Amino acid sequence: MDRPVEMFDRVHEWAALTRFIADPQPGATLGVVSGRRRQGKTFLLDAACRAAGGFYFGATEATDAESLRRIGAALTEHVRSASPFHFANWGEAIDVLLDLGRERPTPVVIDEFPYLARANPELPSLIQEAFRPLREQRTTSRTRLLLCGSALPFMGRLLSGNAPLRGRAGLELVVRTLDHRLAAEFWGISDPLLALKVNAVVGGTPAYRREFARGDSPRGPEDFDAWVVRTVLNPETPLFREARYLLAEEPDLRDTALYLSVLAAVADGNTTRGGMAGYLERKAVDIAHPINVLEDAGLLRREADVFRENRSTYRIAEPLIAFHHAIMRPVWDQLERPGSAERVWQASRRRFASNVLGPHFEQICREWALHHADPDLFGGLPARVGQGVVHDPRSRTGHEIDVAVVGIADGRKAPLLAIGEAKLNDTMGMGHIDRLRRIRSLVAESGRYDTAGTRLICFSGAGFNDGLHEVAREADDVVLVDLARLYRQDA
Known part of the structure; x- marks a missing residue:
């Protein structure tokens, strides 16, 4: 055919x-x-x-x-x-x-x-x-x-x-949503940062461009703010209420208010069961069922901590729902009034950067490592890619890892192929590599993974300083990934 x-x-x-x-x-x-x-x-x-x-x-x-x-x-x-x-x-x-x-x-x-x-x-x-x-x-x-x-x-x-x-x-x-690279091509966006921002709002759902936005795509980086105002924040467009309808269309979601509150908790940064329960002022056992239902519906995704099996975090699987709960739901009454979108968006841009765009960038980095990166970059094929917290027993602190690439165990201790840090708006330098080296040594001391070949990856949307570029050229275990590489087909 x-x-x-x-x-x-x-x-x-x-x-x-x-x-x-x-x-x-x-x-x-x-x-x-x-x-x-x-x-x-x-x-x-x-x-x-x-x-x-x-x-x-x-x-x-x-x-x-x-x-x-x-x-x-x-x-x-x-x-x-x-x-x-x-x-x-x-x-x-x-x-x-x-x-x-x-x-x-x-x-x-x-x-x-x-x-x-x-x-x-x-x-x-x-x-x-x-x-x-x-x-x-x-x-x-x-x-x-x-x-x-x-x-x-x-x-x-x-x-x-x-x-x-x-x-x-x-x-x-x-039939899955389009990944970040296909979504950029579908929306006709060649600028990686603009593509990332649009993807953080509407994800990779084809209908959102063709039917819901009537083909309206940002004309360039300078048009992104105006595009948000005239599409997703515009009560005259179907995108405005789509996040609400997605939830209402799920037949297994009966107590809608509770499910909305669970999603709002995650959008506000409460990504653990305990954090969600505290946000909702309920016991963790009371929200187990709505969490499971949202998982089954593909709206919430559980991610196990790569370094602690008994700890998991949750993220909203549909970007438009994450955007709705982080930006739109708290000021819904204002947005429903015509002409308020631009004022609301100007006041919400910082929250968008911290609660929506930053976490979305980290997720794109994990998906790139799992589905797009050349396995030779890590010294092996990833078995899973996640995030986690590495405990430092001496200082009694925890070190967050944005990207952890675990290889195939092959009958022995599983290799930790790579650990990485993702910073969208920061120019990264040697301080980030020093931190990753320290974390790698802590993982080695714990004996959880084989760290003999663990690479150190810096993901940045703002670039890297000259010192870090020089280290990456000389050290086999240091890898730099910018936005262009995340979106380039041959990277």
């Missing part, structure tokens, strides 16, 4: 769908496609159906009977049947879907499948029965049935544990 020319990237996802749909083996097969809202799943699957002559059905929130009527009408139009389809139950509908692939491999997409399953909880079991290995309707069909959904907790359970469809799917595809 030829990928549509208007489709940005999604090369991997399109290739996976092509292999699944064009698979010549006999028998109907099942696939599951998931991903957060606004990532372009519908566009991707609809394009695949058009390219392969398949059938696409988008479910809505409706009763079971109404959904059966809707899919019957859609199938009647698709096959141009003289007699309209009227289904008494989903078993009949599924068999007609299987019959669509009787002559050739044919994609059949049911989008927003969780809506149908909520109205009829037996639907996954009915599909399991329809895909029974020796059932004639399956063996004589080459339908490639794709179930798609944005409700991540539900989609995650669809193929797990004792779920009816476990073991039935031949494809499990997750």
